[in-house]
Amino acid sequence: MVVERQDRIGRTLREARQERAKQDPRGFSLRAVAGRLGVSATYLSLVERGQERPTEAFLRRACTELGLDPETLLPLAGRLAADVAQSLIERPELVEAVRMLRAMPEPELRRAVRRIRDGEW
Amino acid sequence: MDLLPDNRLEFAFPEIHPDAVLQIEFQRTLRVPDDGQHHHLPPGLGRFPLRGVDELDPERVPTHWLRRGGMVMPMWQAEACWLRFSSPAGYPFLLKVGAGKINAVTGAAWRNEPDFGNQDYVEVPSQPWLDGFKTDDGTVRQFVAMPLGCGYTVEEQITGEAWWGGVQLLAHPLKGQVWQRRMAEEQRRQAERERRMAEIQRQMAEWLRREEADFFSFCRLHLSETITRECRRPSGRGALAMGLAPGGSIRQEIERARERRSNWELSARARCFVHLANSEVWRGITGEAPPTVPPSAADYTRAGLPWFDWYAEQPMADPPSRPSVLRRVRSVCQLSRAKGETVLPENESFPPPRPVRLRRPNRAARLDGRR
Numbered sequence: 001m002v003v004e005r006q007d008r009i010g011r012t013l014r015e016a017r018q019e020r021a022k023q024d025p026r027g028f029s030l031r032a033v034a035g036r037l038g039v040s041a042t043y044l045s046l047v048e049r050g051q052e053r054p055t056e057a058f059l060r061r062a063c064t065e066l067g068l069d070p071e072t073l074l075p076l077a078g079r080l081a082a083d084v085a086q087s088l089i090e091r092p093e094l095v096e097a098v099r100m101l102r103a104m105p106e107p108e109l110r111r112a113v114r115r116i117r118d119g120e121w
Numbered sequence: 122m123d124l125l126p127d128n129r130l131e132f133a134f135p136e137i138h139p140d141a142v143l144q145i146e147f148q149r150t151l152r153v154p155d156d157g158q159h160h161h162l163p164p165g166l167g168r169f170p171l172r173g174v175d176e177l178d179p180e181r182v183p184t185h186w187l188r189r190g191g192m193v194m195p196m197w198q199a200e201a202c203w204l205r206f207s208s209p210a211g212y213p214f215l216l217k218v219g220a221g222k223i224n225a226v227t228g229a230a231w232r233n234e235p236d237f238g239n240q241d242y243v244e245v246p247s248q249p250w251l252d253g254f255k256t257d258d259g260t261v262r263q264f265v266a267m268p269l270g271c272g273y274t275v276e277e278q279i280t281g282e283a284w285w286g287g288v289q290l291l292a293h294p295l296k297g298q299v300w301q302r303r304m305a306e307e308q309r310r311q312a313e314r315e316r317r318m319a320e321i322q323r324q325m326a327e328w329l330r331r332e333e334a335d336f337f338s339f340c341r342l343h344l345s346e347t348i349t350r351e352c353r354r355p356s357g358r359g360a361l362a363m364g365l366a367p368g369g370s371i372r373q374e375i376e377r378a379r380e381r382r383s384n385w386e387l388s389a390r391a392r393c394f395v396h397l398a399n400s401e402v403w404r405g406i407t408g409e410a411p412p413t414v415p416p417s418a419a420d421y422t423r424a425g426l427p428w429f430d431w432y433a434e435q436p437m438a439d440p441p442s443r444p445s446v447l448r449r450v451r452s453v454c455q456l457s458r459a460k461g462e463t464v465l466p467e468n469e470s471f472p473p474p475r476p477v478r479l480r481r482p483n484r485a486a487r488l489d490g491r492r
Contacts, residue, residue, distance in 0.1 A: 114173055115123055115133075119190030121222070121289065121394050 005076040007050035009059075012073065014048040016066040037061050053077055122393045124192065128168040130290070132214075132391040138297040140210035140304075143245060145290060147171070147194055147395070150252075151418040152201040153263055154470050155369035155454035161428035161476040162252060162371060163263075164329060166415055169194045169202060172407055174396065181406045183362075191287075191394035195403035195411035196266035196363055199453070199465050203252040203264065204288075206245040211314060212300060214245040215378075215385050219289035220264065220365035221276025226255050226375060226437075228279065228447035233291060233390070240378045240437055245292075246318070247376045249431075254367050254447045258438045259374050262367030265453055266397055273457070273464070274364030278450045286364035288395040296386045321479055328427045328477060363397035367452045374433035419469040430476040 021028035034044040039058065046052035047062075054062070056079045063070040074081055080088075088094055101109060123131045125144070134141035148165035171192045179187055186193070196202065206216060215235055217224065222231035227241040235242050243251060253261035254275060267273040269283040277283050304311075400411040422428070439445055457464045 110175060111123065114175055114190075117122075117175070117190045118392055119394050120188045121285065121392075 003050065005078070006053055009054065009073055009076045010048045010050035012068065013062055013066065016068055017048075020066065033062075033065060036065060055079070056082065122191075122391050124171055124173055128171050130171065130192065130393060132292045132393075134294045134386075134389050134391070137294050137386055137389055138212065138300050140208075140212045140300065141214075141294040141297070142209055142212060143214045143216070143292050143294070144207050144209070145216075146205045147288075148203050148205055148250075149412060149415055150201050150203055151415055151421050152199060152265060152465075153369035153371055153418050154468050155452045155465070156468065156470040157370075158470065158473065159260055159370045159372045160418075161430050161474070162250075162373060162479075163201070163203070163418065163428060164421075164426070165203070165205070165325065166329075167412070169196070169412065170409070171395070177406050186362075186396050189287075189394045189396070191396065193396045193398050193403070193406065195400055196397050197400055197411070197414050198268060198363070199265060200415065201263050201265050201368055203250055205250045206243070206248065207318075208246050211246050211311065211318070213247075213295040213380060213384075215242050215293040215380070216245050216248075217242045217289075217291040218251060219291075220254070221269075221274050221280075221287070222285045222289060223275050223279055225251065225253075225264075228254070228275070228445045228450070230280070231289060233392070235293070235385070235387075237378075237382045239443065240375075242378070243375060244378050244380060247379070248433075249321070250373075251375075252371050252373050254365075254450070255375055255445065256367070256370070256447045256450075257445075259372060259436060260370050261373045262447070262450070262452060263369050263371055264365045265368035266363045266399075267366040267453060267464070268399065269362050269364045271464070272460075273366040273453050275367060275447070275450055276364050278456075279446060283364070286362040287397050288365065289392070290395065291390060291392045293385050293387055293390050295380065295384055299384045317480075324477070324479060325429070362402075363399055365397070367447075367450050369452065369454070372430070374431075374436035376433040377435045377437040379435070417467050417469065419467070419471045422471045422474050428474050428476045429479055431479040 017028050017030075017033055026032060030044055031041045034041040037044065037058065038061070043052065047054050047058075054077050056074060056077075059073055059077055059079065060070045062068070063073060071081065101112070104112065123133065125131055128146065130145045132143040132145070147169040149167050149169055150165060151163040153160040153163055171194050174182060174186050174190050174193055177193065204218065206214075208214060217235065219225060219231045223229070224231060224241045226243065227236070227239060229236070229241060251261070253263040256262045269277070269286045272278070274283070274286065276285060398406065403409070403411045451459070454465060454468055
């Protein structure tokens with residue numbers, strides 16, 4: 001299961017990088033992207049092949065670089081965003097809330113989220 | 122915040138009280154001429170469609186819209202709108218309205234906290250609608266959509282930036298116990314009050330229904346393409362979005378706030394960012410056609426269709442020592458003349474028609490804390 005998830009993360013990152021490389025082959029080569037992310041090309045290659053479990057900080061930087069949503073990739077890496085982890089520690093009732101929401105049908109969940117979402121503005 | 126199937130926004134606070142439900146809708150309307158006259162209230166031509174940002178294909182929606190959440194609404198360039206506020210049970214709400222994060226009542230930069238000293242909000246249901254930016258005591262400058270980046274929106278005129286656009290809404294409900302007490306005191310009066318409120322809405326609906334057939338025969342003016350070409354194409358993130366600019370002047374009073382500060386449940390609030398999409402963007406992100414362009418105010422008036430008047434019982438007045446910054450903003454027409462641009466398709470004046478006077482609910486039959 002863990003390997004499968006790492007494969008998915010790696011594939012997503014690789015596909016996003018290769019998609020951008022079609023427009024800008026040099027700017028989005030493995031080496032160029034690794035350089036901008038402050039890691040070695042070997043590390044990035046291992047992550048892209050699902051052979052390395054990326055850290056939260058690395059995943060966030062990579063997602064920003066490649067225009068991906070880190071919130072969907074972090075759980076695949078078995079990482080809980082630091083602010084989410086902190087919230088669960090501070091308010092344990094949130095754990096129960098997540099369990100309840102888990103069983104909710106998709107449209108109902110979207111509606112519930114829309115009701116409480118404040119937005120960034 | 123929820124979106125009802127009939128394109129009304131609903132802010133419900135069931136944890137405060139089952140009656141704590143506020144509904145807000147954006148009404149399509151005529152753009153009043155910007156000719157130095159103070160016009161009567163224009164009619165409502167039906168609700169603008171709304172779509173939840175979270176319901177749209179994220180690939181087609183700008184990332185900053187996704188972050189801000191809320192709703193998307195289509196508007197043609199230079200189209201006008203007004204906002205209607207209601208609460209099914211007459212539950213009082215404190216409501217702040219912004220455009221481009223500029224407060225529509227005071228012209229101040231947006232703050233989430235209400236300013237009780239210098240009233241920067243309206244109270245619902247005593248304020249049933251808002252047609253524009255409050256520029257003077259008893260007048261507003263109509264809300265008119267303009268592309269961000271052209272310099273016309275209130276946001277750009279006040280801050281010099283074309284960053285936010287859209288409309289911002291924030292509501293606080295009355296405290297549940299205050300409502301409960303009032304209910305117990307005035308339950309008998311409520312039925313009468315609701316009947317009166319329904320009567321106001323029925324009066325408007327009746328006028329519209331009667332004249333609708335004539336009215337929509339000249340709705341298809343296809344103005345938008347001309348206008349879009351004549352306004353400089355904005356660049357960057359602004360190109361997608363619209364903001365509200367000040368249009369012609371309308372006689373509309375803002376009711377003075379009457380609720381005590383301590384009556385508001387300030388620990389509970391709901392907010393919504395309503396993004397304004399131009400018609401092409403709306404088509405692109407929803408796959409649906411936007412509503413048709415409304416007729417001109419002059420054509421509407423020539424057809425003998427009604428305008429409206431409504432007066433606040435106790436209008437809010439700006440302190441003479443602190444004139445609103447909104448008095449200094451220039452209307453779309455004034456600014457376009459100064460720039461040598463033509464952004465309004467028409468601005469024809471007409472002799473003022475006799476308006477239909479909308480009545481208020483009976484003073485004794487309200488639950489909004491007025492005496």
